[in-house]
Amino acid sequence: MDPAEIAPRVRDLLAQVMDVPPASVGPGFSSESTAAWTSLNHLMLISQLEDEFEVIFSNQEIRDLISFDRIVEAVGRRLDPRT
């Protein structure tokens, strides 16, 4: 799946889970910049992403997926048939 297809779906999911306007989600959106990115919302986000893209993230990825950019990259990597 092309990153251009992944990004809008990640944006919508992040907006829904963090309860923020979709327009506010994009490159640079992260746990550092968003007070709504609590530990509880992080767990909800990971389980929602796994369901949306039919992937299972590793323990390392669960810890690392703390920004829009990292999530788009990680999902793209997971869905890339070459990896």
Add this chain to the structure above:
Amino acid sequence: MTLRAGNRPNGWLGVGLDVEQVSGLGRFDEASVLRAGRRWLRPAERAWCAAQPSFREAMIVALSCKEAVYKSLPSARPAHEIALTMHGSAAAGWARSRAFAPLRIAVRWRTSKDRIVALAVTANGLEARRILGLLLRHYSALDPDREQSPGAWSRSRTRGLGGGDGDQRH
């Protein structure tokens, strides 16, 4: 919020504190909540949640406990690897874990009208419960009802572990 104590000469002592809003899962639909429950809670933890009046509120309690434990551990572990044995109700209770032996983990939580506070202590041997008891006795700041009723943790402690609801307080 995180409180952590570092390494000690004779082993690890970690303290983790987590505060969550009771309504934290309110905007998620049923399927999303159940999915997260399957992903992050162990079967026994889900069974405990299912036995409570509100699965959502109980799930926040369980996840808050796991977060407190996570903060108390010497190395990062994901929520689904933190196996807790839960006792009491969503209003107040305690949990233990030996998932990371020889470390032992003791957790207490209390729920006020809108907040859940979970406190975890991880230590070697039998120290975890003793240190947790000391913390709860001396730090009323950990009480979510502090403004209305200072020392509720201590009162809860004197009526025994396992909680019950606020109406049972002395």
